[in-house]
Amino acid sequence: MSIVETAKAAAQGLVQGAMAKLVPLAPDSWIPGGVPDPLIARKHGLIGSPVSRLDGALKVKGGARFAAEFVFDDMTYAALAYATVPRGRIAAIDSTATEAAPGVVLVMTHLNAPRMKTPGVFGSSPTAVGPADLPILQDDRVHWNGQPIAVVLAETQEQADHAASLLRFTYDADPSTTTLTGAKADGIEQGLFMGEPLLNEIGDAAGALAAAPHRVDNLYRTPRHNHNPIEPHAATIAWVDGGLIVHDASQMVTQQAQTIADVFDLDTDQVRLTSPYVGGGFGSKGLWDHQILGAAAAKLAGRPVRITLSREGVYRVVGGRTLTEQRVALGAKADGTLDAIIHTGLSVMTPHNNMPEPFILGTRAAYAAPNITLQVNVAKMNMLANTFM
Known part of the structure; x- marks a missing residue:
């Protein structure tokens, strides 16, 4: 890692650490755009009783509009093309057949995309929720196999x-x-x-393990896991009177709107992001490349855009849980009481964000022993950014 990369990671860690400590303590009114949830005041006293969901009737009758079900007049539909190499540059683009295809409105690549700022990577400020510290469709560089490198509107x-x-x-x-x-x-x-080292050491875990009358010591490997929400990621987007309207499925509405505003050099109140329903998220429904690409294409074409990721698109654009190698070693006394816990290993991530898989957190919270060593190390691959899962 270069000196610059080390400094960036350290700064991101400091901000994430501060956020982790301050956000739980802050009043709702201190959070950007935050107001107390009005449902908190509706204490119905019916815990354990069958109570209908407020949105249940709409959903079962098909009346709940999800992100890809909003409609604008004169709307276009977007499809993405993805890089097929893990690292390099685009040397040439042949779009002749695409431009001549029926119904095509626009082909947008780095050669004609609007100039945009790089979205603030998650954790670099209280409102930054970008997936990585990379510009989106602003140059010919490829950083992972699956990176969106063109948008077609039709x-x-x-x-x-x-x-x-x-x-x-x-x-x-x-x-x-x-x-x-x-x-x-x-x-x-x-x-x-979140700004803190994934490292805990108490006592002498290695020594206690070696001396324990009963031991388990194994290496486990877990594969990469992709998000698969029932509702694939989508957004319906329009520019209206110089402002941007984004109907999305988002688990971070206020922060996402602010990050998008920063990308397009807009004031906060010029971006209106709605997310009335989220059809499955599990940490994945945030800001990825497709919303920014859809907004850029809508701006370039002068028409609203609906951008809906296919399952392939979700796997290529939306991060998930990375692969890991984990050593779990337990040393127990004759009565079965744990005397030593060692849970250490390796998580893999992109060089362009700081989101390893923190697999020791469950062990830290759930188990006790007088001798504990917990640690996550990281290695870097040219890959899609990880995220919560």
Whole structure:
């Protein structure tokens, strides 16, 4: 890691640490856009009784509009094209067949995209929720296999999907790290989560384990996990009177609106983001490239845009839980009481955000022993950014 990267990671960690301590203590009115939830005052006293959900009737009757069900006049439909190399640059783009395809309104690449600021990466400020510290469609660089590198707008979704499939890209590939072995060879660092080192040491866990009459000591490997919400990620977007309207499925409405405002150099009150319903999130319904790309394409085309990720799109654009290697070692006394706990291992992440898998948190919270060592180290791959899961 370079000196600049180390400094960026340290600064991000400091902000995340401060947020983790202050946000739970802050009144609602101190949070940007925050007001107390009015439902808090409705103490019905019916805990344990069958109470209908306030939105239940709308959902079962089909009256609840999700992000991809809002409609604007003269709306277009978006499809994305994705990079197929893990690192490098786009040397050439052939969009001739795409531009001639039926119904095509716009082909947007880094060559004609509006100039936008890089979204603030999650944790770099109290309102920053960008997925990575990378510009979006502003240059020819590729940082992971699956990075969106073009947007096609058309009169129907089927036309947009077909036209996007006709795009052809030529790459100049750079050396990349895409295996765990390669990531380990590049170097391992202490992991941070929300500004705090993922490290706890109490007593002499190694010594207690060696002396314990009963021991379990195993290495476990977990694969990467992708988010699969019932409602795939989508947004319906329009520019109206110089402001931006985004109908989205978001678990971080206020912060996401602010980050988008910063990207397009808008005032906070010029971005209106609605999220009346979220059809499954589990930490994944936040700001990713597709909302910003949809807003940029709508601005360039001068027409509203609906952008809906396919399942492939979710896997390529939306982060998940990274792969891990974990050692779990337990030392117990003759009566079964734990005398030593060692839970250590490795999490893999992109160089462009600070979101390792904090797999020791459950152990830290749930188990007690006089001798404990918990630690998460990290290695870097050229990959999609991780997120909560």
